[in-house]
Amino acid sequence: MTIACRKALQDDVEALYELIQGYAAKGIMLPRSREALSRNIDTFVVAQDGARLIGCGSLCRLGSDLVEIRSLGIVDGYKGQGVGSRLVDVLMAEAEAQGIPKVMALTLEASFFLKNGFNIVEKEIFPEKVWTDCVNCPKQHACDEIAVVRLTGIEPSAAEEKVSFAQI
Numbered sequence: 001m002t003i004a005c006r007k008a009l010q011d012d013v014e015a016l017y018e019l020i021q022g023y024a025a026k027g028i029m030l031p032r033s034r035e036a037l038s039r040n041i042d043t044f045v046v047a048q049d050g051a052r053l054i055g056c057g058s059l060c061r062l063g064s065d066l067v068e069i070r071s072l073g074i075v076d077g078y079k080g081q082g083v084g085s086r087l088v089d090v091l092m093a094e095a096e097a098q099g100i101p102k103v104m105a106l107t108l109e110a111s112f113f114l115k116n117g118f119n120i121v122e123k124e125i126f127p128e129k130v131w132t133d134c135v136n137c138p139k140q141h142a143c144d145e146i147a148v149v150r151l152t153g154i155e156p157s158a159a160e161e162k163v164s165f166a167q168i
Contacts, residue, residue, distance in 0.1 A: 003083055005090045008044035008056065013037045015053040016044065016071075023073050028108060032071060044071070045090045047083045054078045057087040059094055062104075062126070067095050069105040088116045096152040103152060106145040118148035 008016065016037050023029035037044070040058065047055035057072035069091050074083050095103045104126055107113055114120070126147060 003047055003049055003054070003081075003086065005045055005047050005086050008041050008046045010038060010041055012044070012046055012053055012056075013041065016046070016056050019053070019056055019073050019075060020071055029071060029073060045087060045094070047074070047078075047087055049078070055083045055087055057084075057091050059091055059103075061098075061100075065100060066102045066104060066126070067098070067100045069103060072105070084112060085116055088113075092150070092152060096154050099154065101152055101154065102149055104147060104149045106147055108145060110146040110148060113148040113150075116150070118150040121147050121149050123147040 013034055017032070017034050020029055020032050020037075024031035043058040043060065045057055046053050053075075055072075055074040055078065058070055060068045060070050062068055069088065072084060072087060092103060103118075104121075105113060105118070106123065110120055123145070
């Protein structure tokens with residue numbers, strides 16, 4: 001198994017759509033339309049095994065000092081093999097390159113994020129999130145997701161000295 005992570009391309013939209021829809025059908029992830037994926041393709045990274053797309057994740061900017069990891073998913077058969085952690089590493093590097101000090105996620109798999117250096121926090125500390133996706137979520141009034149956060153460890157002013165996303 002040779003897994004490579006890279007920035008998503010327009011050619012990946014259909015595979016991203018299928019992967020995300022599979023999670024959305026189970027109520028695990030919010031659905032994304034093909035149009036939204038195409039429009040926001042530059043926020044996605046993908047993992048590949050050869051030519052096959054096996055995982056994805058994206059960063060959504062919620063403020064000047066906060067981004068969210070979202071749409072993080074791995075195809076069946078590749079879970080538990082470190083693919084998700086590799087995607088998180090790439091997304092954390094991108095947040096650092098953008099000078100963003102805080103990365104958050106809402107998840108049903110808190111243990112995965114804890115293993116990757118995140119800490120559990122109260123959802124209410126992220127009002128930015130509540131006004132973006134949460135208002136459209138069917139679970140809005142009975143949310144079962146756990147909020148996690150991790151600091152990138154850089155000051156926003158140091159971003160210019162970091163590697164750009166295109167170089168990852």
